[in-house]
Amino acid sequence: MPEAASPSSRRPPRARYRELTLREIKDLAWEQVAEGGGAALSLNSIARRMGVTGPALYRYFANRDALLTDLVCEGYRGLAEAVDVAVPERGEAAPELRLRAFVQAMWTWSTEMPHRYLLLFGAPVPGYAAPEDTFEQAFRPMAVLFDVLAELPAGPAETSAVSGGRLRDQLAGWVADRGGAPVPPEVALRAVRCWTRLHGLISLALVGQFTATGVDPEAVLRVELDALLAGH
Amino acid sequence: MPEAASPSSRRPPRARYRELTLREIKDLAWEQVAEGGGAALSLNSIARRMGVTGPALYRYFANRDALLTDLVCEGYRGLAEAVDVAVPERGEAAPELRLRAFVQAMWTWSTEMPHRYLLLFGAPVPGYAAPEDTFEQAFRPMAVLFDVLAELPAGPAETSAVSGGRLRDQLAGWVADRGGAPVPPEVALRAVRCWTRLHGLISLALVGQFTATGVDPEAVLRVELDALLAGH
DNA sequence: TTCTCTAGTTATAGGTTCTAACTAAGGTGA
DNA sequence: TCACCTTAGTTAGAACCTATAACTAGAGAA
Numbered sequence: 001m002p003e004a005a006s007p008s009s010r011r012p013p014r015a016r017y018r019e020l021t022l023r024e025i026k027d028l029a030w031e032q033v034a035e036g037g038g039a040a041l042s043l044n045s046i047a048r049r050m051g052v053t054g055p056a057l058y059r060y061f062a063n064r065d066a067l068l069t070d071l072v073c074e075g076y077r078g079l080a081e082a083v084d085v086a087v088p089e090r091g092e093a094a095p096e097l098r099l100r101a102f103v104q105a106m107w108t109w110s111t112e113m114p115h116r117y118l119l120l121f122g123a124p125v126p127g128y129a130a131p132e133d134t135f136e137q138a139f140r141p142m143a144v145l146f147d148v149l150a151e152l153p154a155g156p157a158e159t160s161a162v163s164g165g166r167l168r169d170q171l172a173g174w175v176a177d178r179g180g181a182p183v184p185p186e187v188a189l190r191a192v193r194c195w196t197r198l199h200g201l202i203s204l205a206l207v208g209q210f211t212a213t214g215v216d217p218e219a220v221l222r223v224e225l226d227a228l229l230a231g232h
Numbered sequence: 233m234p235e236a237a238s239p240s241s242r243r244p245p246r247a248r249y250r251e252l253t254l255r256e257i258k259d260l261a262w263e264q265v266a267e268g269g270g271a272a273l274s275l276n277s278i279a280r281r282m283g284v285t286g287p288a289l290y291r292y293f294a295n296r297d298a299l300l301t302d303l304v305c306e307g308y309r310g311l312a313e314a315v316d317v318a319v320p321e322r323g324e325a326a327p328e329l330r331l332r333a334f335v336q337a338m339w340t341w342s343t344e345m346p347h348r349y350l351l352l353f354g355a356p357v358p359g360y361a362a363p364e365d366t367f368e369q370a371f372r373p374m375a376v377l378f379d380v381l382a383e384l385p386a387g388p389a390e391t392s393a394v395s396g397g398r399l400r401d402q403l404a405g406w407v408a409d410r411g412g413a414p415v416p417p418e419v420a421l422r423a424v425r426c427w428t429r430l431h432g433l434i435s436l437a438l439v440g441q442f443t444a445t446g447v448d449p450e451a452v453l454r455v456e457l458d459a460l461l462a463g464h
Numbered sequence: 465t466t467c468t469c470t471a472g473t474t475a476t477a478g479g480t481t482c483t484a485a486c487t488a489a490g491g492t493g494a
Numbered sequence: 495t496c497a498c499c500t501t502a503g504t505t506a507g508a509a510c511c512t513a514t515a516a517c518t519a520g521a522g523a524a
Binding site for chain 1: 479480481482483484490491
């Protein structure tokens, strides 16, 4: 009996066919998300484009939400891999360059398919349906950010903010829960601040809040990145 | 003939009734948005709750998108008014307190109805086109932020970033287009950075990205606000 | 009183998700 | 080889949704 996690080749034909069909469904689903966002996703229209009837897809996904959940998880995985590929390992590049690479990777990944980013970070997470693997994948870019920021000198704001108090405990509890390399709370706070700033700029740019202003969000991003590198 | 913009009282009964009905529709629509977001808005279910049949509502809104657009515009106006009320005028309070009031007003307004904030600044609803009045309303909180930040000393990042170059021109063009009091590009850049940071924190908190971490977003907000006040 | 305009009605078309019950065909074991 | 079982896909249909067309009843105005 072959392994459950093997690729679509070298499997019994039934399972192989099933994997190919799943892939086709999700590819078409991504197409729909790409042009109209999660709201535009329609099982019926995917079925039509595949040349089958609507109810056939319920053999592959329990309902529309299940497909959406699967896409979200795949999205997180894709983002994590893009970040992993783009950011050099420790020692392979200067810390400043690693942070620049991280920010650039996030920006590129989100702008090349705006609705994909918004699907992950723009709508309330259902919570009831999110499998544990999703949280795992979603955390991976943050772990990279921890690793990058640990090499950069901490700013004055972090060190004073986490000197005792509830925030320090919350940050410590968070990184402890996630396991992996130990991360000091200063670094965790720095990472959260970096992440939220990046998200603010990216998401406002993606939904078009900058277009009417004529201001280039990427230029603002450069200013923010420089501030981050200056320890602020 | 009475004025077109008069309130619902003191108008011919036909027009008065129409305004009351419009109000009732929008109130119920906000209720639906509050619990399920823009995607959960249903003309049919609003009609049911009003005790009329579905098609009756098409006398008041051309289609579902028209109602959504109206809500968005109303949302921007509400946010602008909340900010106007919360932030003291120049001279009535110290600049630091005015910025704190602004941030607090934004945070309160967004968290008291998360889906309302997300309707304005989250993923765009397919088919939505903002009328000119919306831009006007949407800019009002930013104008307040200009006014507040103009009183605070500019940080080093802004002054160097806008020393010539495209960004300076873009910022100058933007504030010139919007009219009102003249705003130096340093202040405009500072406002954009403040706005995007605030949005990043608020929106990630609203969609629940903080819940799994156990970190209190409001504590992070305080750190960011302190950094802003320190000129960073 | 009569006329007109409007808010609501019903009927209907076409879209969606999703369930139930049936059919056809491929894979498996005796 | 044959029978069985599992699975993918089918049709039919319920319960929603948006939206349009055509009709009706009643309020306001001439």
